[in-house]
Amino acid sequence: MTERLICGQVLRFAGDPFALPVAEAATIDSAGAVLVRDGLVAGVGNAAALKAAHPQAEVSEMGEALILPGFVDAHVHYPQTAIIASWGKRLIDWLNSYTFPEEMRFADPAYAAETAARYLDLTLAEGTTTMCSYCTIHPASVEAFFAEAERRGQRVAGGKTCMDRNAPDGLRDTAQSAHDDSKALLEAWHGRGRITYAVTPRFSPTSSPEQLEALGALWAEHPDTLMQTHLSEQLDEIAWVRDLYPETRDYLDTYEQFGLIGPGALFGHAIHLEEREKDRLRESGSALVHCPTSNTFIGSGLFDMAGLKTAGHTIGLATDTGGGSSFSMLRTMAAAYEVGQLRGTPLHAAQLLWLATESSARAMRMDDRIGALRPGMEADIIALDLASTPAIAQRAARAEDVWEQVFATIMLGDDRAVAAVWIGGEKRR
Numbered sequence: 001m002t003e004r005l006i007c008g009q010v011l012r013f014a015g016d017p018f019a020l021p022v023a024e025a026a027t028i029d030s031a032g033a034v035l036v037r038d039g040l041v042a043g044v045g046n047a048a049a050l051k052a053a054h055p056q057a058e059v060s061e062m063g064e065a066l067i068l069p070g071f072v073d074a075h076v077h078y079p080q081t082a083i084i085a086s087w088g089k090r091l092i093d094w095l096n097s098y099t100f101p102e103e104m105r106f107a108d109p110a111y112a113a114e115t116a117a118r119y120l121d122l123t124l125a126e127g128t129t130t131m132c133s134y135c136t137i138h139p140a141s142v143e144a145f146f147a148e149a150e151r152r153g154q155r156v157a158g159g160k161t162c163m164d165r166n167a168p169d170g171l172r173d174t175a176q177s178a179h180d181d182s183k184a185l186l187e188a189w190h191g192r193g194r195i196t197y198a199v200t201p202r203f204s205p206t207s208s209p210e211q212l213e214a215l216g217a218l219w220a221e222h223p224d225t226l227m228q229t230h231l232s233e234q235l236d237e238i239a240w241v242r243d244l245y246p247e248t249r250d251y252l253d254t255y256e257q258f259g260l261i262g263p264g265a266l267f268g269h270a271i272h273l274e275e276r277e278k279d280r281l282r283e284s285g286s287a288l289v290h291c292p293t294s295n296t297f298i299g300s301g302l303f304d305m306a307g308l309k310t311a312g313h314t315i316g317l318a319t320d321t322g323g324g325s326s327f328s329m330l331r332t333m334a335a336a337y338e339v340g341q342l343r344g345t346p347l348h349a350a351q352l353l354w355l356a357t358e359s360s361a362r363a364m365r366m367d368d369r370i371g372a373l374r375p376g377m378e379a380d381i382i383a384l385d386l387a388s389t390p391a392i393a394q395r396a397a398r399a400e401d402v403w404e405q406v407f408a409t410i411m412l413g414d415d416r417a418v419a420a421v422w423i424g425g426e427k428r429r
């Protein structure tokens with residue numbers, strides 16, 4: 001039995017820093033340590049006390065680095081890795097110009113495997129240890145992602161993206177094949193090791209009512225899987241949904257009528273919501289996913305974090321790679337801060353870190369396993385250097401407290417700030 005002690009400034013949350021005062025919700029122990037045993041967190045506390053109690057433990061001294069759970073990215077498209085930062089389009093044109101031609105290439109399993117490996121390398125360097133990914137319509141794209149994650153021991157969720165209309169030749173399935181392929185993948189992978197399946201209709205414009213009905217039935221048969229889709233990202237998209245589904249009350253209703261809401265449902269973007277939609281999302285226990293770099297990059301709008309948190313919604317944070325302009329959850333937190341400022345509600349560094357860890361894990365119904373440093377949780381842990389570049393170091397030197405230092409790294413930091421990453425207790429970077 002190997003024990004490891006990771007020593008540094010350990011971040012812990014006692015509660016939601018949007019609901020409690022930050023000083024009550026979050027603490028940073030400047031002489032802390034995390035004890036890891038058999039891939040799990042076995043203890044968190046004072047470094048000297050843990051060293052004395054566990055003299056055999058291998059010690060990783062991380063100095064003044066911030067020790068926290070690995071980042072959890074609640075909405076990504078790993079197949080868009082190679083087209084990130086493509087210029088000048090808005091949602092529908094973005095899909096047609098960049099996304100669909102690239103997703104076509106995933107008919108080739110070798111290309112899918114190569115991209116999945118590259119994506120997981122890039123995100124590991126950014127300190128992201130879990131993500132919920134869309135794949136493409138090709139079952140091989142799902143196999144590639146899960147196989148690569150399994151090889152690395154990573155907890156991930158993902159699913160076959162389903163589209164049976166308004167997509168080009170070669171990138172459409174049918175209601176029946178979407179159901180059958182998703183079911184076969186789910187049966188092969190869901191609950192295997194650290195893999196979770198997510199039933200994945202891309203969004204209402206590319207699914208017929210028959211397809212959404214079939215996927216709703218599949219999810220009802222497997223309620224412990226996730227369901228992910230897009231909701232109310234851009235105004236043109238909402239108008240298009242109204243034309244395609246004239247009999248529904250609103251965009252959310254296109255999913256709701258087929259049972260595609262509830263605990264484990266993840267709705268990406270959710271920017272331009274009607275009051276009824278907000279109420280139903282909250283009452284049903286569905287999660288919203290804020291994708292701030294994507295929402296500004298594609299010009300979608302400003303997510304109402306303060307209003308939705310006050311109303312009691314469960315909210316995850318995400319890069320939305322490659323509509324989002326970064327693989328980095330630090331950059332994503334910075335963008336969430338900027339969007340908050342544009343809505344008049346600046347977020348505290350503790351709130352940003354909570355969104356990127358425990359809150360995203362909660363949105364994915366994984367908060368009993370990841371997203372926090374507590375005994376029994378899986379030991380996906382990162383160490384953030386709070387002085388990783390000359391620019392950050394000089395700002396951190398002027399800081400009056402550690403939160404000011406953390407904020408500087410959120411706003412200015414990149415992969416150079418990620419000093420170490422452990423996945424399931426194993427050091428991977």
Ligand SMILES: [Zn+2]
Nearest residue numbers: 077230268320
């Ligand atoms: Zn997306």
